[in-house]
Amino acid sequence: MTRTTAPDTPTPVGPEPPAQPRLPAELTRVRRGLRRRAVRARRRARTLTRRVVGKALRTWRSSLQVRIGAITMVVAGTVVVIVSLVLFSQIRDQLLRVKRDAAIDQAQQGVLYAQTQVAGIATGDAASVRSALDRTVRGLVNRGGAAGDFEVVMVYRTGEVERTADSQEYVFDALPGDLRGEVDSGGQASKYALVPDENRQPQPTLLIGAPVPSDAAGSEEIELYYAFPLDQEEESLSLIRSTVIISGVALTLFVVGIGVLVTRLVVDPVRRAAGTAQRLAEGQLEQRMTVRGEDDLARLATSFNAMADSLQRQITQLEGLSQLQQRFTSDVSHELRTPLTTVQMAADVLHEARGDFPPQVARSAELLRAELDRFENLLTDLLEISRYDAGAAMLDSEAVDLGALVARVAAGMWALAERHQSEIVVIRPDEDVIAEVDARRVERILRNLVGNAIEHGAGKPIEITLAANRTAAAVTVRDFGVGLTSVDAQHVFDRFWRADPSRVRTVGGSGLGLSISLEDARLHGGWLQVWGHPGAGAQFRLTVPLTAGGELTSSPLPLRPATVRRPERPGAQP
Amino acid sequence: MVVVPPTAPQNGPSRGRVLVVDDDAALAEMLGIVLRREGYEPAFVSDGNRAVGVFQQTRPDLVLLDLMLPGRNGLQICQDIRTQSTVPIVMLTAKGDTIDVVQGLEAGADDYVTKPFKPVELVARVRAQLRRGETGQAENLSIGDVQIDVPAHQVTRDGVPIALTPLEFDLLVALARKPRQVFTRELLLEQVWGYRHAADTRLVNVHVQRLRAKIEQDPEKPEVVLTVRGVGYKAGPP
Numbered sequence: 014m015t016r017t018t019a020p021d022t023p024t025p026v027g028p029e030p031p032a033q034p035r036l037p038a039e040l041t042r043v044r045r046g047l048r049r050r051a052v053r054a055r056r057r058a059r060t061l062t063r064r065v066v067g068k069a070l071r072t073w074r075s076s077l078q079v080r081i082g083a084i085t086m087v088v089a090g091t092v093v094v095i096v097s098l099v100l101f102s103q104i105r106d107q108l109l110r111v112k113r114d115a116a117i118d119q120a121q122q123g124v125l126y127a128q129t130q131v132a133g134i135a136t137g138d139a140a141s142v143r144s145a146l147d148r149t150v151r152g153l154v155n156r157g158g159a160a161g162d163f164e165v166v167m168v169y170r171t172g173e174v175e176r177t178a179d180s181q182e183y184v185f186d187a188l189p190g191d192l193r194g195e196v197d198s199g200g201q202a203s204k205y206a207l208v209p210d211e212n213r214q215p216q217p218t219l220l221i222g223a224p225v226p227s228d229a230a231g232s233e234e235i236e237l238y239y240a241f242p243l244d245q246e247e248e249s250l251s252l253i254r255s256t257v258i259i260s261g262v263a264l265t266l267f268v269v270g271i272g273v274l275v276t277r278l279v280v281d282p283v284r285r286a287a288g289t290a291q292r293l294a295e296g297q298l299e300q301r302m303t304v305r306g307e308d309d310l311a312r313l314a315t316s317f318n319a320m321a322d323s324l325q326r327q328i329t330q331l332e333g334l335s336q337l338q339q340r341f342t343s344d345v346s347h348e349l350r351t352p353l354t355t356v357q358m359a360a361d362v363l364h365e366a367r368g369d370f371p372p373q374v375a376r377s378a379e380l381l382r383a384e385l386d387r388f389e390n391l392l393t394d395l396l397e398i399s400r401y402d403a404g405a406a407m408l409d410s411e412a413v414d415l416g417a418l419v420a421r422v423a424a425g426m427w428a429l430a431e432r433h434q435s436e437i438v439v440i441r442p443d444e445d446v447i448a449e450v451d452a453r454r455v456e457r458i459l460r461n462l463v464g465n466a467i468e469h470g471a472g473k474p475i476e477i478t479l480a481a482n483r484t485a486a487a488v489t490v491r492d493f494g495v496g497l498t499s500v501d502a503q504h505v506f507d508r509f510w511r512a513d514p515s516r517v518r519t520v521g522g523s524g525l526g527l528s529i530s531l532e533d534a535r536l537h538g539g540w541l542q543v544w545g546h547p548g549a550g551a552q553f554r555l556t557v558p559l560t561a562g563g564e565l566t567s568s569p570l571p572l573r574p575a576t577v578r579r580p581e582r583p584g585a586q587p
Numbered sequence: 588m589v590v591v592p593p594t595a596p597q598n599g600p601s602r603g604r605v606l607v608v609d610d611d612a613a614l615a616e617m618l619g620i621v622l623r624r625e626g627y628e629p630a631f632v633s634d635g636n637r638a639v640g641v642f643q644q645t646r647p648d649l650v651l652l653d654l655m656l657p658g659r660n661g662l663q664i665c666q667d668i669r670t671q672s673t674v675p676i677v678m679l680t681a682k683g684d685t686i687d688v689v690q691g692l693e694a695g696a697d698d699y700v701t702k703p704f705k706p707v708e709l710v711a712r713v714r715a716q717l718r719r720g721e722t723g724q725a726e727n728l729s730i731g732d733v734q735i736d737v738p739a740h741q742v743t744r745d746g747v748p749i750a751l752t753p754l755e756f757d758l759l760v761a762l763a764r765k766p767r768q769v770f771t772r773e774l775l776l777e778q779v780w781g782y783r784h785a786a787d788t789r790l791v792n793v794h795v796q797r798l799r800a801k802i803e804q805d806p807e808k809p810e811v812v813l814t815v816r817g818v819g820y821k822a823g824p825p
Binding site: 350351352353354355357358359361362389409411412413414417421445447452453 | 611613614617618620621624679681702703704705706707771773787788789792816817818
């Protein structure tokens with residue numbers, strides 16, 4: 014469908030005198046208004062049509078019952094119409110054939126009778142001819158016949174003179190020319206035609222004509238015509254027609270009704286199954302279908318219930334496993350941490366006393382302590398992530414001043430930044446940003462992000478930006494280091510993933526930091542996203558709702574930094 | 588942060604008795620070594636059932652309590668000791684989870700250390716707890732209708748004494764000394780618990796709640812220790 018909204022070439026409407034410039038302007042305005050209204054009306058109509066069609070299509074697609082009902086109606090309707098037509102035409106043909114046979118029979122007898130009556134008619138004068146004709150016609154009418162009511166016309170012709178006698182005068186006028194032609198040429202003929210009755214109403218009529226043979230060998234010819242009105246047959250046919258139509262419609266509706274009923278019998282259990290399945294999916298694992306009888310639907314219900322049983326069993330099993338996992342986490346936590354504490358304390362005591370040791374032993378004590386720290390960090394991260402896996406992580410939200418938190422993180426990371434010759438720049442709004450968050454987790458996220466930025470920042474400044482809108486707060490951590498490819502960006506939150514495996518580890522994270530940060534952000538209902546470009550650095554963005562349990566729709570800060578190139582000189586310092 | 592002197596007196600006068608309640612023999616021994624190096628006199632009990640009895644015998648100045656013990660649960664021991672004494676209790680916990688820590692603090696512990704910890708951390712905690720009550724010049728403070736006699740370590744409302752643990756007392760005094768100042772949780776951690784960097788604000792939250800339960804007329808509508816949303820706490824009007 015193509016729609017033309019561009020204005021048509023302006024065609025002048027009515028007389029448009031060029032001397033009056035105001036009137037055309039007026040006209041144009043009115044015309045434009047009308048056109049606009051027409052366009053609007055068309056659009057409305059189109060919208061309405063589309064809506065109705067759309068609704069019908071949706072119903073068609075969504076309801077099996079409607080579909081089967083409609084298809085049954087079309088199929089049954091077609092069959093009924095064809096059967097009715099065949100039936101009706103057969104009955105009509107039969108009726109007419111019977112009538113016609115009887116009529117022809119009567120006409121032949123009439124011809125024989127007329128032959129005896131008009132013998133020697135040619136010898137008489139005009140008056141005697143007329144009376145002989147009239148008498149014959151009356152006789153024929155009085156004889157009656159098996160073919161019902163009829164009218165008779167006799168035609169007597171010698172040369173140019175033609176006389177007629179009839180039981181009803183208008184019948185002769187209605188005789189069609191071709192019928193007369195056929196009779197004239199000496200054969201019997203029959204024809205259906207409309208002949209007016211006594212009320213001058215045209216009636217379907219069977220006309221039969223035959224020449225009456227005369228023994229006089231002159232130029233005289235006698236023709237006999239019968240007219241059998243078909244009003245009774247008409248009546249019967251109309252009765253039959255209405256009967257066929259009514260029974261056809263009734264039959265169609267009946268078949269459609271059966272179709273819908275049968276569908277309902279099948280569809281209802283299916284709908285019940287769908288409802289049960291939905292409730293199951295919502296977590297009501299004890300939902301089952303009622304099994305009735307032993308038919309296919311009962312089998313459906315039985316196998317459905319078997320599926321639900323197995324589902325429930327497996328889910329319960331999984332829940333059990335999850336509890337086991339939580340328990341395991343907790344046990345490992347205790348069992349590993351206690352000896353680690355002892356080892357770490359011992360290492361510390363050794364480390365403090367290393368001045369009394371020979372150099373190699375002293376160095377060993379140093380290495381022991383350093384590696385124990387790493388081990389501890391790794392263990393802490395592992396336990397944290399397994400706590401998330403077990404679904405045991407809980408949010409401890411309270412109102413927190415994010416500005417102060419960011420400043421604290423920046424201050425805490427200052428020493429590390431200094432070792433990497435990086436500066437940390439904090440950009441925060443003038444007003445306080447108070448959000449209901451788990452301060453411990455948010456601080457952990459930011460420490461991770463900043464640590465990460467310092468590690469990959471190539472000694473360039475790290476920018477931490479805080480911003481808030483009415484529903485959400487966001488912190489971005491930007492570095493201007495080697496950056497990330499889009500492939501890196503997809504994997505940066507993966508566990509134990511490293512951008513470049515061959516690179517030397519300087520900060521020595523566990524490889525779980527960003528994974529945990531992502532889980533921490535999700536626990537808040539927040540987002541943790543990354544942008545990066547090779548050579549242009551990377552930017553991580555944490556967005557959290559201001560209120561606990563709030564939903565995020567947008568972030569106050571863009572993920573992709575406005576300036577991709579490195580700033581000349583950072584302004585503020587923490 | 589509390590500075591640990593590098594050379595600790597090994598055989599000098601005891602700086603305090605510390606009862607170590609822990610079932611892990613190696614850790615208990617290691618704790619003993621570290622505590623002795625710092626000049627404390629350790630006592631040990633490994634069975635939870637005997638813990639309260641040993642506590643009564645040794646009368647320690649501080650208890651180091653492992654939360655997971657065979658026999659009796661550490662939480663129960665903590666509650667039992669609290670009914671008899673206001674001695675500082677520092678929990679050793681393997682679980683950093685909120686519930687475990689909060690349960691321990693609610694059972695009466697003053698502070699906690701999460702395993703694995705470093706000796707310096709532990710000693711700082713122990714020292715901070717033992718230092719309580721050492722300061723004291725004649726000083727009387729009041730918040731609302733609550734009177735605080737600092738050197739006598741006594742808190743009264745309308746002449747009726749209210750029993751507070753030393754930690755709760757210190758928390759209240761810290762707030763009362765600067766009535767107009769809003770204390771962030773981090774500041775309170777530093778002043779009351781002696782923390783500098785390790786910021787676990789749950790310590791503050793739980794102890795403020797316990798303090799409120801004791802000194803507020805209606806803990807739901809506090810008048811002595813007020814919450815400043817998004818920042819921290821401050822003392823009510825005097």
